[in-house]
Amino acid sequence: MNTIVQKTMIPVEDIINAARRLKGIVQHTPFMLSLNLSEQYNARIHLKREDLQVVRSYKIRGAYNKIASLSRKTMVNGVVCASAGNHAQGVAYACQRLGIRGYIYMPNPTPKQKVKQVKMFGKNAVEIILVGDTFDDACVEALKFSEQQKAPFIPPFDDKKVIEGQGTVGYEILLDSHEPIDYLFLPIGGGGLSAGVGSYFKQISPATKIIGIEPQGAPAMKTSLEEGKLVTLPEINKFVDGAAVQRVGELTFSICKEVLDEVALVPEGQVCDTILKLYNEEAIVVEPAGALSVGVLEQYREEIKGKNVVCIVSGGNNDITRMEEIKEQALLFRGLKHYFIIQFPQRAGALKEFVAEVMGPNDDISHFEYTKKTSREKGPALVGIELQSPEDFDPLLKRMQAKNIAYELLNDKFEFFNFLI
DSSP: OOHHHHHHSOOHHHHHHHHHHHBTTBOOOOEEEOHHHHHHHTSEEEEEEGGGSTTSBTHHHHHHHHHHTSOTTTTTTOEEEEOSSHHHHHHHHHHHHHTOOEEEEEOTTSOHHHHHHHHHHHGGGEEEEEOSSSHHHHHHHHHHHHHHHTOOBOOSSSSHHHHHHHHHHHHHHHHHOSSOOSEEEEEOSSSHHHHHHHHHHHHHOTTSEEEEEEETTOOHHHHHHHHTSOOOOSOOOOSSTTTOOSSOOHHHHHHHHHHOSEEEEEOHHHHHHHHHHHHHHHOOOOOTGGGHHHHTGGGGTTTTTTOEEEEEEOBOOOOGGGHHHHHHHHHHHTTOEEEEEEEEESSTTHHHHHHHHTSOTTOEEEEEEEOOOTTOSEEEEEEEEEOSSGGGHHHHHHHHHHTTOEEEEOTTOHHHHHHHO
């Protein structure tokens, strides 16, 4: 191992010390063989179940390790963080356990369920401040407060102590595994988990191939690695909220350059499909970021045959109110649902004729919006059609064309889906 790598990576002893610090605070989460996934991919696939962590994500590890490493004198005015999700819950729980005052800045649109969770884990130790419309707005105010009050700011990922804490996930995996691990798949947001776990694995299990996973709509680490410098993405798809960042951390980037063998992207629709499959087939509830490591397996199907594989399921904080959107996106991804603007002749029986002569025997209209237009031969209708099989799509289009029905397919028009879904 060359000197540059050793200087960049987090030392093994620092991660082991973090594991000692976290003992009795965090759960040593299950390392579970998935019989279903193993059979599906002809490999031995273990899941590291951080969704079963005390705050239902790995984020408590880094937050607690960072706060516990600070002196009481430094924290006399409390600590501050900005987060709309798992980091806030980790900081809140750490403050409650350590008896430290915590100030949690969250944007105003944060779902009430997430605010309630932070209150539950922090109890009387934390104060939640809702400010601004975005995470960036909340972060600006949090940093101002931190400077004014001289209260340490607890970053979500770009900090050595935070990375050490996240690295304890890797420590536990290698402690529990009874055989060499060929492939490790883990999600990337800001890069704290991949930097910490990657550092530990590269030094203790260097033969393991480490693959980081990002959502397709937010490839901040992949883009930065490809360009050889930190890149701020101009815009991102925020659906996979636990892993969608415009810019990864400076420290995490420098470490991930050394420890990651590859970075792969998973489409948001695939994430949704994986969430539903894990729920239906494994009885596991995951958040979108928590599904990334399993959702990518299809891309590596041939490569992982006969191998020992570990997927880190990073979190399970999924808001039940999102399930309709998740189901919709999964159907769209699998080619089972299609939206059209269809120009119907404005005459009696036109819709009945469409249903009887154009739609297949197993096709189903799941959405229909139409308003009669005066003095026009045709009127546009928004129609959602759900299919039993992706193979039913082309025959549907051919029947529409045979009947000279004017239509526009809307599935690729993302601005439309932001309005509809």
